[in-house]
Structures are given as C-alpha cells and as structure tokens.
Amino acid sequence: MAAGSFGDEASTARAPGFAKRVLVTGGAGFIASHVVVSLVEKYPNYMVINLDKLDYCASLKNLEIISEKQNYKFIQGDICEPSFIKALFDTEKIDVVLHFAAQTYVDLSFWRKLEFNYVNVYGTYVLVGAAYEANVEKFIYVSTDEVYGGSCDKEFDESSPKQPTNPYAASKAAAECFVQYYWEKYQFPVVITRCSNVYGPHQFPEKVIPKFISLLQQNRKCCIHGLGLQRRNFLYASDVAEAFLTVMKKGHPGEIYNIGTNFEMSITQLAKELIHLIKNTSSEAETEYWMDYVKDRPTNDLGYPMDSEKMHSLGWRPKVSWNEGIKKTIEWYQENFHNWKNAEKALEPFPVAEESV
Ligand SMILES: NC(=O)c1ccc[n+]([C@@H]2O[C@H](COP(=O)([O-])OP(=O)(O)OC[C@H]3O[C@@H](n4cnc5c(N)ncnc54)[C@H](O)[C@@H]3O)[C@@H](O)[C@H]2O)c1
Numbered sequence: 001m002a003a004g005s006f007g008d009e010a011s012t013a014r015a016p017g018f019a020k021r022v023l024v025t026g027g028a029g030f031i032a033s034h035v036v037v038s039l040v041e042k043y044p045n046y047m048v049i050n051l052d053k054l055d056y057c058a059s060l061k062n063l064e065i066i067s068e069k070q071n072y073k074f075i076q077g078d079i080c081e082p083s084f085i086k087a088l089f090d091t092e093k094i095d096v097v098l099h100f101a102a103q104t105y106v107d108l109s110f111w112r113k114l115e116f117n118y119v120n121v122y123g124t125y126v127l128v129g130a131a132y133e134a135n136v137e138k139f140i141y142v143s144t145d146e147v148y149g150g151s152c153d154k155e156f157d158e159s160s161p162k163q164p165t166n167p168y169a170a171s172k173a174a175a176e177c178f179v180q181y182y183w184e185k186y187q188f189p190v191v192i193t194r195c196s197n198v199y200g201p202h203q204f205p206e207k208v209i210p211k212f213i214s215l216l217q218q219n220r221k222c223c224i225h226g227l228g229l230q231r232r233n234f235l236y237a238s239d240v241a242e243a244f245l246t247v248m249k250k251g252h253p254g255e256i257y258n259i260g261t262n263f264e265m266s267i268t269q270l271a272k273e274l275i276h277l278i279k280n281t282s283s284e285a286e287t288e289y290w291m292d293y294v295k296d297r298p299t300n301d302l303g304y305p306m307d308s309e310k311m312h313s314l315g316w317r318p319k320v321s322w323n324e325g326i327k328k329t330i331e332w333y334q335e336n337f338h339n340w341k342n343a344e345k346a347l348e349p350f351p352v353a354e355e356s357v
Contacts, residue, residue: 150301200237
C-alpha cells in the first residue's frame, strides 16, 4: 500500500464490524456536515462518529438524511475537555480523525480573541494529543487559506509563509503549529489542509454568501464591508467534501494541501450576481439600490489566490460550476433559513458582541 493511503479491509481488530472508525469534529456545522453525509453514504463499511458541541451555528438538521444509518453516531461534547476527549478515544477506538470543529466567524474573532484561541488552539492541542496517545493512523487538521494573509495576485503555495492578519486566522495558524509539532517530534501521521471560501447549503447565515442571499430574500439590502473590493475564491460544498475524502484516502503524512480554485470574484461583484439572480434584475440603478456599503472590518485581506497543484496530483479537482452551485444554494435558503433559532441575528452587518481580551 502507498505511504499515507489506507485500504478498506473489513473488520480489523481495532474496528470490529467496521473497516475504519472515523471521528469528525464539528460535524453539525457547515462543511463537516457535508463531509459526514458523504462519508456515511459512500463508506457503509466505516463507522462515522460526529463529535460536536452544538454551538450557535450548528444544526442537527444538516444531518437528518443520515441520522438513522447504522454506520453513523452523534456525540455531543467539547474538544476543550481533555478527560472527555481521552475517554472518547478509549471507548470509540478511532482510526482516523478529521478535525473541523472551530470558532469560524472572522468578524467575531476581533471581539472574542480569547475564545477563538481557546477553542481553535487549545481545543486542537487537546485533540491531537489524545489522538497521538490513542495511536490513530491519520489526523487531518482543517486549516484555512487565511493563514497566508492577503495577496491580490501572487499565488500562495504550501511553502508560503504564514502571515495571518486577523485573530481567527492567527488561531488557525497557531493550531497548525501544534499539529506539525506532533509530526516533527513523533512522526505522528498528521495532514493539514488549507481551504478557500466554501459556499452551499447548511452554512450559518453570518457568512457572506448566505447572509446576502437571506437579506435579499427578506427584501433587505446586502451589507458590503468597506468598498467591497476584496476578492474571494469560492468552492461549492460537495466539491470540498470530495476533497476531504481524497485527503483522507491519499494525503501523505506530514504534508500540507491547499484546497483551492481559480474561480474568484470581489464582494461587490458577488452582491451584484446575487441581486441579479434573486431580484431578477440587470438594471444598474435597481442593482445599486440593493447594495449598502457599511464600515469595513478592522483588517480585511484583499484575497487568497492559491496554487492547488498538490491536490490535483492526488486526483481532486472541483466539478460544480458557480452557476449550478449558487442556484442550489439560493433555493436551499428559501426553505431552510429558520433551521437555526438565532438566524435572524446573523444578518446584522457585524456581530453584536461585547469586546473581550
Ligand atoms: N467556511 C469556510 O469557508 C472555511 C474555509 C476554510 C477553512 N474552514 C475551516 O473549516 C472548518 C469548518 O468550518 P465551517 O465554516 O464549516 O464551521 P462552522 O462554524 O459552520 O461549524 C463549526 C462547528 O464546530 C462546532 N464546535 C465549535 N466549537 C466546538 C467545540 N469546542 N467542541 C466541539 N465542537 C465545536 C460547532 O458547534 C459547529 O458545528 C473550520 O475549522 C474552519 O476554520 C472553513
């Protein structure tokens, strides 16, 4: 078997009854719920264990389609509780970890630096340490393109330096360092991914695409931070789920993989596209009417262009076109906006939060 890949032989001693036991953290959130659904459906011989605290942005509705399957189990719990995490590894006999759980709202991170550090850095430290002690065969840490800091043209590859410019990105970069330490010191088989912006169903509407869609569906204006010139690369959720399954199967220990796309647009352009599709207009004056420019974030990177050649060499490429993906996403929010009890609050231009350290 190639280094870093693993087979599907049924019933190993470690995972009786199942070929593998896969722990996904944060599986009731946006991206990981798509990954959990894909894993459960595509690998009936794997037991998929979803560990999630059920924070404000989570919804078990994201998992309804697989919740009764024999190869799926949900456990509510916190990655920041060492004794609980140790017991979970002891009892569940985990083979593979896909670690998504995190505080993810960049705008909130400026106000809640300590909380972001606690969950994203300390939580990852607890999890990777317990996974090492339990001798799991692969630990995948889900990081972000934001660790690179901003660029408008020069593409980042996996060897580019980390230069985070907001507290969320800084916490993700710091957590990466802990994960890498376990590879450097113990050759514990960790893999790190850095992903572009993801869009699609299941995303809490605090993030830009579901926020603009939901505002327009409620006849409210898109709130654009600053001049809206910052550019983002957008990947559809099912393509990203496929990328994580590829990394799980073929990602090499100790490696970092950019999961990106060349498809990008500015936030102003994004608002115009959504207005065109939801308000059914191409009139310039009418389009302008639905755009509201608000103050900018304290820092707002210009863009994160990335080279994803390493992922391509594993056989992954995005397949879903923007036109197809955004139409499905718009339809989903029309029906599902109220899946979260606090969704309405998420539509404010900025989080309503008290400053903490
Ligand atoms: N959304 C994106 O565009 C994007 C891009 C690149 C990387 N990422 C990374 O992907 C991962 C998932 O992002 P997302 O946007 O799907 O997140 P999300 O905010 O939708 O979901 C995060 C999930 O983690 C859970 N969680 C939070 N703290 C926890 C804790 N202490 N213990 C257990 N569970 C906890 C939440 O309940 C939630 O279900 C994150 O690590 C994020 O940094 C996201």
